Structures are given as structure tokens and as C-alpha cells.
Amino acid sequence: MTTSNDPLATGTHTVEIDGVTQRYHVHGTGPVCVAHSGGPGIFWEYLRMPALEEHLTVVYPEPVGTGASGRLPSHPHGYTRARYSRFLTALIDHLGVPEVHLLGHSHGGFVAQYHALHHPGRIAGVILYESAPVTGPEHGAEAVRLVQEFAARHADNPGLPEVVEAFQSIPTISDDAQMTTVARGIFPAYFAEFWGREAEFGPARAAVTGTYISGLDEDLTPDAVDDRAALGSLTVPALVLVGRHDVVCGVRWAEELHELIPGSELVVLENSGHFGHLEEPEAFTKAVTAFVEAAARN
Template identity: 65%
Template sequence: MAHPGGPGIAWEYLRAPALERFLTMMYLEPVGTGGSDRLATHPHGYTRARYSRHLAALIDHLPVSRVHVLGHSHGGFVAQYHALHRPDRLAGMVLYDSAPVTGPEHAAEAMRAVREFAARHAGHPELPAVLQAFGAIPAISDDEAMMAVARAIVPAYVADYWSDARRWALLQDSLRATCISEPQSPRRRRPAPADPRLAHVPGEQKGPKAPAALPRAAAHRPTGLRR
């Protein structure tokens, strides 16, 4: 079960065809995003507790006792919350380019990574547009602005983006995003699990229907056998 980042980024960018050859992959489209319902309070009310409840409801519909959850970026925050509060249906968890803390420490590390990116690509003609997009993040207030920023910062998330920009432009142009206001929760350090089922995958580089609102999911079954 793969949970995308954002919050507000639609699931398609997270497709993993190599994994789909050997695993049944479920891609969750969180409430408020893409084709899933919006809350009556949209763009507010999208808490990790709510995402976790919806993840649990979706898992309950599957014909398996436990699942592995892959959380990317903000999806990793949801996966960690879910593991702390509803671990009984988890076979394991993979955190992809996520973090165990939020708050000032997390923000400082993110800014450090952006500065490294800028220094590494100093002089590139497209760098100013990427940095401008990062600076626009606090002012995002609608879907159009969210989409523009999500697409503009892709070069900072792909290590070799400018060595093959045409290839990555396909991903960039396909991104769909919804403006969602993430609640500010008290900073909390999550315990580091000793469970060997937990894996962390670093990123390439170091962003009135409430009762019926449910996430959608797309399933991709294995197409090959492990040799």
C-alpha cells in the first residue's frame, strides 16, 4: 500500500513498475486529493489521524490480514502515525524520503538541503525558477498555485534531472496536486523502532461530504515472477 506525499499530491507519480512485476501494489489517493472526495472543511481538516483512519478502512477491505505500507514524504508521516496507533495490520513499513520529526528541526534540514542543491547547480539558467518556487510554498492558497510549485521543484528531487530533463519532464507534467492546509501539530519525536521490518529509503536528494469522504485506490498486480 503506497501513500503519496504532499499533502495533496495525487498518486500517479509514485507508480513503481519494477515493484509491480513482483508485488501487488495498491496506490492510495488520499481524501481531498485527485478523484477522492473533499471534506466539508476543505482545504482544512486533513489530519494524520484522519488519513490513518482512512488507510485502516481501506486495508479492512483487502483480502489479506496484513500489508506493507510505503509512505513517501508526507505519506511517511502518515505511515509512522499509523504504525504507532494501528500496528496490528502492518507487515512492515518503508519510509521513502520522509522524516521522524517535524517542526523547526525538520524545516532547518529541508532548507539546508535546498542550499546544497543551489550550490551544486550554481549558474544553471533554470535554478532561479526552482528556488523561487520553494520561496512560494508558504503563500500557496489554491490548487493552481499548488500544482505550479509541485511541478517547479521537481528538479530538486531528482539527482540527475538536468542531465536528462526531457525524461523527467514527463513526470513533471503529469503531476496533479490539490491545495491542502496541513494542521500544525506539536513537535514530537517518534520512537525509533527496532523492528527489522522497518526500512528507510533516502530520497535522491537531500515538499458538505465529510461523512462520506473516502480515499480511492488503484491496484496493480504482479506481472512477473522473481527469478
């Protein structure tokens, strides 16, 4: 734990926001990039990007409700995009820099695009990493299709039944232990090639931990995503980044985001699934740093 008063000193920090503890971690040097992890509810460590930290100062918040950050009184409910955005606003204020780049991965991408739409003033650029413009039945049907393709490709793999069972268990998650079990179970499907590189990625799978977040507001209404009508008004530079083999927020959604966001850039990582920063760290880092450098020149 850092003892520095500098909010951007390397190490672990906490700040109180609306009476709730926000924990965050700082690594690297260069322009500041706030990296919002996904789930919702997956602990931030899976998103650690050492190669990117060689070029950027990466700030990793532990989103409220996960890890060592505080819980809302309404936990596991109330973790809406508007709430996460409120915490991002306060965190960026606390960091004390004029602008940051905002990277959101998976559900964190939903949060990042919401924040860039509603609070663009302090955002130098937004990186939508494995995001989508919409959730709900259409998004779910596409995910089912892609998971079925994954299962067909790996039909003879002895690890496949565990993955399939974990996907089938998603609707029944109701506590932290179940969230962690399911996250670890589906993990191989989030890679272009997990089993062929299991010695490399197996430790990351074993380390995945999650908190159960319901996806409902405090009044138990779903926090649905449909940004299709709004994304045409996005005013900040945007990079859409996707792995060719992602089964959750695949290329279809990245292409749609790219088409909807004026002037956006689309990069497809050809040999990655949902975790390009792990499977193709050099290509991932090149895409993000080139985007940040281009934004700085404009």
C-alpha cells in the same frame, strides 16, 4: 474503471469511508503493498512503481482530499495523520487480506509511521521512503541548507531561478493552481540529476498535479510531527529508504529514523534524490522486495 467485485483486481476502485469516497488503484501481482503518496496533496500518479509491481500487488490510494477521492467538509483543513490513518485502516479492511506491507513516501512516510505505531496489527512491514521523525523548525532548517547546496551546485543552470522562486513561494500557497505550479517548479531539486536526464523526467514534471491541503486540523491547529519518543516502541519490521541527494527528507533524517526504530534496515540510494523509484528503479525495487521477502520468512 474495473467492474470486478474483487477489491484487489487490477484497475481503479472506490469505497465509501465515513461518508467520503476513497479511490484507489491496483497494479501488479504478489504480496500486497499499500503505497501512500506524499505532499500532502500531490496526486498519486508520481508514485507509480512499475518495476515493483512485477513483484508485489501495489495498492495506490488517492489520499482523501486529492484526485478523485472525496473532500472533507472542512477542506482544505482537517487532513491530519490520524485522519489519513483512519482511511488506511478502513481501506485495508476493505481489501480483505490478513496483512499488508505499508509504504509511505515523503509526507506519506509520516502517515505510514503514525499508522504503524498506532495500528500495527495488520501491518506485515513498513517502508519509510523519504520520511523523517520530526517536522517543524529543525526539519525546515535542514531543508533550507540542502536546497542552498543544490542551488550552489547548479548556479549556472538557466532553470535554477524558477526552482528557487518556487521554493520561496511555498508559504503563500492557498489554492490548487498554486499548489500545482509550485510542485512543478521545485521538481528538479527533487532529483540527483534532473537536467541531465530532462528528456526522461520532464514528462513526469509536466504531469504533476496537486490539491492545496493546509496542514491544519479542523480547529486550525498545525498537524505537527514529532515521533522521536514513540519510534522506539515500533513493533513491525521497518525499512528506511532514502536518496543520497534528497533535499527534503535527507540522509540525516533517515539515519535518525534507523537509530530510533529497533531492528530497522537502512538503505541509501546513492544516485537518487527524493524520487528513487524514478531515478534508480532497479535498486529501489531490489531493496523493497528483499525487505518484503525477509519479513515473510520471519
